[in-house]
Amino acid sequence: MLLVRLLIIAVVVVAAPVSSPRDTFKGPSDTIARQVAGLPSSFKWESTGILVGPPNDSRKLAALKDPSIVYYEGKYHVFVSTVDSGGYNLAYLSFTDFDEAKDAPLYYLDQSAIGTGYRAAPQVFYFEPQKLWYLVFQNGNAGYSTNKNISDPTGWSSIKNFYSSMPSIISEHIGDGYWLDMWVICDAEECHLFSSDDMGQLYRSSTSIADFPNGMSNTVIALSEPNRFDLFEASNVYYISSGTYLLLVECIGSDDARYFRSWTSNAITGPWKSLADSEANPFARSNNVVFSGEVWTESISHGEVVRTNVDQTMTISPCKLRFMYQGLDPAASGDYNSLPWKLGLLTQTNSAC
Numbered sequence: 001m002l003l004v005r006l007l008i009i010a011v012v013v014v015a016a017p018v019s020s021p022r023d024t025f026k027g028p029s030d031t032i033a034r035q036v037a038g039l040p041s042s043f044k045w046e047s048t049g050i051l052v053g054p055p056n057d058s059r060k061l062a063a064l065k066d067p068s069i070v071y072y073e074g075k076y077h078v079f080v081s082t083v084d085s086g087g088y089n090l091a092y093l094s095f096t097d098f099d100e101a102k103d104a105p106l107y108y109l110d111q112s113a114i115g116t117g118y119r120a121a122p123q124v125f126y127f128e129p130q131k132l133w134y135l136v137f138q139n140g141n142a143g144y145s146t147n148k149n150i151s152d153p154t155g156w157s158s159i160k161n162f163y164s165s166m167p168s169i170i171s172e173h174i175g176d177g178y179w180l181d182m183w184v185i186c187d188a189e190e191c192h193l194f195s196s197d198d199m200g201q202l203y204r205s206s207t208s209i210a211d212f213p214n215g216m217s218n219t220v221i222a223l224s225e226p227n228r229f230d231l232f233e234a235s236n237v238y239y240i241s242s243g244t245y246l247l248l249v250e251c252i253g254s255d256d257a258r259y260f261r262s263w264t265s266n267a268i269t270g271p272w273k274s275l276a277d278s279e280a281n282p283f284a285r286s287n288n289v290v291f292s293g294e295v296w297t298e299s300i301s302h303g304e305v306v307r308t309n310v311d312q313t314m315t316i317s318p319c320k321l322r323f324m325y326q327g328l329d330p331a332a333s334g335d336y337n338s339l340p341w342k343l344g345l346l347t348q349t350n351s352a353c
């Protein structure tokens with residue numbers, strides 16, 4: 001019976017002209033009929049309060065930012081950017097439950113062979129073919145470090161870069177922007193590296209699985225927007241299931257707050273189709289997030305889906321998504337690099353599965 005109803009609705013949706021009764025469909029059947037690979041066409045979230053912020057130590061950090069998170073061997077492993085008056089670097093923390101995050105010791109990764117200097121916006125994953133963890137980040141280039149043991153933050157290698165220099169298609173478009181927020185995802189044949197320029201371009205380079213991490217080339221513009229704030233930075237690309245990839249990109253809304261838009265595609269190479277990609281129907285924005293306590297942030301900024309599959313395919317389940325993000329006291333002001341970003345967690349409340 002349900003199946004029959006779904007089929008009828010599906011036929012109506014496909015056949016419907018632009019202003020059709022489809023817009024008057026309400027309720028779960030409508031959501032199910034239009035969903036892509038288990039993803040809804042609109043999202044609802046609940047947020048925690050502040051989970052973790054800068055510790056009170058001699059580093060005097062202004063912010064913890066840009067979380068990358070995997071759940072592996074009974075623990076959440078989180079890599080973050082640290083911001084202090086000297087600039088950006090990276091840190092690691094781990095905990096078994098989110099309510100323990102605030103007490104987790106922060107290991108400053110400049111103490112590992114990653115070293116001091118500008119490193120930011122980490123992405124962690126396990127590259128199965130080499131049995132190695134990779135930490136990918138921006139360092140002026142797209143840098144990476146490797147480690148056999150994600151639980152041992154002293155074990156990260158010295159940095160190598162994916163590129164000999166900025167790909168020419170990026171230098172031709174970047175203008176006054178910044179080259180940042182690198183993201184790697186591999187399918188069965190190739191690994192792809194996405195990056196942004198804060199100017200409305202999302203770039204993608206590729207290499208073969210066999211050559212990875214070498215050979216990143218053939219850089220193209222994967223998606224672009226004439227208004228740079230509509231496609232700003234912090235892209236995530238995930239594999240949902242056969243035929244569906246999910247793209248998230250952080251944008252700046254008409255209220256100046258950060259939020260995420262979303263697209264899907266049947267290939268990492270695109271083309272990308274709108275999923276929830278507007279301020280009115282965002283992937284995650286203040287207007288589709290309910291806070292369990294005080295509304296401690298109006299920005300839903302740089303973050304990642306909590307991954308329990310840790311490998312290079314960036315596979316996630318579309319069910320009950322969790323998204324760790326950075327937020328900000330709405331009253332905070334001042335220089336962007338001194339803003340007190342802290343971390344929170346969204347849990348999807350309208351999952352169809």
Ligand SMILES: *[C@@H]1O[C@H](CO)[C@@H](O)[C@H](O)[C@H]1NC(C)=O
Pocket residue numbers: 056057
């Ligand atoms: C931070 O640490 C210093 C030195 O231990 C201490 O004097 C101060 O009260 C602490 N501040 C907070 C907010 O905990």
Ligand SMILES: *[C@@H]1O[C@H](CO)[C@@H](O)[C@H](O)[C@H]1NC(C)=O
Pocket residue numbers: 149150151152153
């Ligand atoms: C990984 O590192 C942790 C922390 O140093 C250590 O306790 C554990 O034994 C290491 N695992 C392996 C397989 O070396």
